[in-house]
Amino acid sequence: MSTRDEILARVRRGQPAAVACPPLPGFAQGDRRQRAGFAAFAEALQRMGGRVAAPPADGSLASAIATLYPQARVVCSATAEVAGNRPLSAIRRPADLDDVDLGIVRAAFGVAETGSLLLTEDHLGVEALGFLAQHLLVLLDPAQVVPDVHDAYRDAAFEHARYVILMTGPSATADIEGVLIHGAQGVRSLTVLPWPQPGP
Amino acid sequence: MSTPIDHAEASSGFIAAKDHLEFHDRRLWDLRCKRDRATAAIPEWESMRELASAIKAHTLSHLADYLEQFERAAQANGATVHWARDAAEHNQIVHEILAARGARTLVKSKSMLTDECEMRPFLEQRGISVIETDLGERIQQLDDEPPSHIVVPAVHKLRGDVAAVFARTLGTDPDDDDPHRLAEAQRRTTRPSFLSADAGMTGANFAVAQTGAIVVCTNEGNADLSVHLPRLYIASVGIEKLLPRTEHVALFVRMLSRSALGSPITQMTSHFRVPRPGTEMHIVLVDNGRSERLAMPAFWPSLKCIRCGACMNTCPVYRRSGGLSYGSTYSGPIGVIIDPAYDLRKYSALPFASTLNGSCTAVCPVKIDIHDQIFRWRQVIAQRQVLPFAKRQAMKMAGRLMASPRLFRAAVEAAGAGAEHLPRVMLYNRFNAWGRQREVPAAPAMTFRQWWLKNRAAARDEGQP
Numbered sequence: 110m111s112t113r114d115e116i117l118a119r120v121r122r123g124q125p126a127a128v129a130c131p132p133l134p135g136f137a138q139g140d141r142r143q144r145a146g147f148a149a150f151a152e153a154l155q156r157m158g159g160r161v162a163a164p165p166a167d168g169s170l171a172s173a174i175a176t177l178y179p180q181a182r183v184v185c186s187a188t189a190e191v192a193g194n195r196p197l198s199a200i201r202r203p204a205d206l207d208d209v210d211l212g213i214v215r216a217a218f219g220v221a222e223t224g225s226l227l228l229t230e231d232h233l234g235v236e237a238l239g240f241l242a243q244h245l246l247v248l249l250d251p252a253q254v255v256p257d258v259h260d261a262y263r264d265a266a267f268e269h270a271r272y273v274i275l276m277t278g279p280s281a282t283a284d285i286e287g288v289l290i291h292g293a294q295g296v297r298s299l300t301v302l303p304w305p306q307p308g309p
Numbered sequence: 310m311s312t313p314i315d316h317a318e319a320s321s322g323f324i325a326a327k328d329h330l331e332f333h334d335r336r337l338w339d340l341r342c343k344r345d346r347a348t349a350a351i352p353e354w355e356s357m358r359e360l361a362s363a364i365k366a367h368t369l370s371h372l373a374d375y376l377e378q379f380e381r382a383a384q385a386n387g388a389t390v391h392w393a394r395d396a397a398e399h400n401q402i403v404h405e406i407l408a409a410r411g412a413r414t415l416v417k418s419k420s421m422l423t424d425e426c427e428m429r430p431f432l433e434q435r436g437i438s439v440i441e442t443d444l445g446e447r448i449q450q451l452d453d454e455p456p457s458h459i460v461v462p463a464v465h466k467l468r469g470d471v472a473a474v475f476a477r478t479l480g481t482d483p484d485d486d487d488p489h490r491l492a493e494a495q496r497r498t499t500r501p502s503f504l505s506a507d508a509g510m511t512g513a514n515f516a517v518a519q520t521g522a523i524v525v526c527t528n529e530g531n532a533d534l535s536v537h538l539p540r541l542y543i544a545s546v547g548i549e550k551l552l553p554r555t556e557h558v559a560l561f562v563r564m565l566s567r568s569a570l571g572s573p574i575t576q577m578t579s580h581f582r583v584p585r586p587g588t589e590m591h592i593v594l595v596d597n598g599r600s601e602r603l604a605m606p607a608f609w610p611s612l613k614c615i616r617c618g619a620c621m622n623t624c625p626v627y628r629r630s631g632g633l634s635y636g637s638t639y640s641g642p643i644g645v646i647i648d649p650a651y652d653l654r655k656y657s658a659l660p661f662a663s664t665l666n667g668s669c670t671a672v673c674p675v676k677i678d679i680h681d682q683i684f685r686w687r688q689v690i691a692q693r694q695v696l697p698f699a700k701r702q703a704m705k706m707a708g709r710l711m712a713s714p715r716l717f718r719a720a721v722e723a724a725g726a727g728a729e730h731l732p733r734v735m736l737y738n739r740f741n742a743w744g745r746q747r748e749v750p751a752a753p754a755m756t757f758r759q760w761w762l763k764n765r766a767a768a769r770d771e772g773q774p
Contacts, residue, residue, distance in 0.1 A: 112398065116596045120372050123604025133557070157572065157574075203537055241534070241538075271582055272581060273579075273582075280528065280577070282445075293531070294499065294534055
């Protein structure tokens with residue numbers, strides 16, 4: 110008997126008596142859904158170490174980015190709304206992103222409960238961009254915020270995308286004496302810029 | 310035959326290091342308090358625990374079907390699925406995958422399963438360099454020590470210890486124990502490994518039967534770097550990690566980090582389903598004693614565990630003895646009920662490393678009856694005569710006393726009177742574990758029974774409440 114069949118047979122023999130699967134109710138109802146908009150998202154994200162930038166007064170993305178990241182030399186953008194100076198088409202293998210100072214992506218939506226952003230390989234262009242870049246700027250349409258994590262998991266990306274991440278602030282660690290440090294292995298900072306999705 | 314772990318003896322070194330002990334106790338209690346605040350903010354928290362427990366029970370009671378469904382979905386996604394009976398077969402499979410592709414370097418995120426299988430030494434003996442990329446797990450690897458906690462592997466170390474380990478192994482300044490600079494040193498020295506590794510590896514927090522997705526929760530982003538850079542990705546998954554559908558992941562994701570660290574979610578909650586074009590994804594489904602545990606009527610609920618560590622953080626014995634003293638990958642209350650199923654003789658002392666206060670059960674997000682299981686393991690151990698001699702004799706004596714109200718009363722009264730007058734050596738000697746590290750409290754002037762007879766018995770006889 111193959112290992113596979115042996116394990117399955119042993120599991121089938123040992124399983125406890127069948128228990129029904131309970132349905133999941135929608136927990137967030139009524140005004141809890143009303144309150145769960147962009148402001149709630151921004152507050153939750155900041156608690157997780159993320160930042161929220163004010164939309165630029167002059168309506169120019171380029172000037173907003175220049176103001177936010179005056180030091181950034183290598184900028185790689187995965188959204189057509191911004192031109193960086195390291196085009197994704199120049200990336201042969203993910204490790205080529207090693208020297209990227211700033212990655213720019215657009216998220217599908219935000220989650221008010223946790224401050225999370227949903228990103229897939231389509232949003233990241235090259236998946237590693239969300240982790241190798243030193244800093245990450247995320248454009249988010251303020252109208253695209255779902256109330257809670259249950260809503261987030263109803264998105265079709267979980268069935269169709271190769272890869273889905275709920276990213277909630279920058280990478281972090283507290284493995285040494287519980288001291289919270291942002292910029293563990295992934296991005297050192299994550300900033301959300303509220304910016305409506307351009308029309309089709 | 311395995312040597313039994315003497316938990317009390319093993320913890321004596323930890324207890325002797327006073328600074329470490331106090332910090333450990335405080336740090337883990339702080340995690341417990343953060344967990345309390347996070348869960349109190351969710352009105353539906355208790356219904357979520359009920360649901361999570363029931364969904365796990367449902368999944369485990371249909372586990373064979375869900376494993377087959379997961380396998381079909383993963384294969385349809387383009388992943389290769391392997392099955393491992395035990396740790397040895399797991400290590401063999403991983404080695405074969407790596408060796409067949411000439412892979413010499415492996416970057417990996419934290420996986421208790423690979424620690425359980427002792428995979429790292431197995432691969433290293435075969436010429437494969439394995440780099441742990443979680444900061445805590447890396448500290449432990451460089452110090453050649455197993456993790457002491459399933460969520461915070463180096464929680465028993467102070468910053469000075471980390472500075473010493475890094476100075477020895479990474480060449481940092483031994484006098485610089487600033488946590489920010491130590492973390493930066495690890496980031497700087499690990500990054501080249503991410504960029505050049507031949508293969509990457511993760512464990513799994515959850516595996517979704519419906520979609521074949523592997524869900525990995527980290528704060529450092531190291532799992533994503535381990536997967537997204539190399540051309541080969543291997544996920545090691547215990548068979549109990551399955552969840553039926555994507556919607557169920559939502560419930561468990563809401564509970565995991567709140568229970569573990571008191572944060573609403575981990576910074577990265579990643580779902581790996583389909584390999585990138587031109588790369589390979591392998592999933593190793595590991596039994597290693599799990600199917601056997603599933604067949605134990607009293608102990609199968611321990612398979613519901615989502616490895617949040619809340620039971621460890623709340624446990625007074627764990628906080629004051631340190632994870633390494635349990636001699637197993639799984640320590641604290643969850644270790645106490647899992648480990649004896651692997652090796653009853655080796656871990657026969659662990660179910661006694663508990664006060665049975667029930668706090669572990671109260672915080673468990675999937676409502677495992679942890680303290681009841683601890684008690685049941687004690688019964689199994691007593692029945693199988695694997696109790697140490699002194700404990701067996703003490704229990705026999707206690708059993709005789711407690712079976713007779715007359716003897717019990719006489720003993721209690723005599724002990725109360727006696728403790729004050731006995732020479733210290735009678736109480737604080739090496740045969741009396743209770744006399745180590747603690748003072749016997751002063752006995753009250755009268756026993757409860759004496760107090761009851763004086764104050765209440767008369768009232769009861771007069772028909773008053």
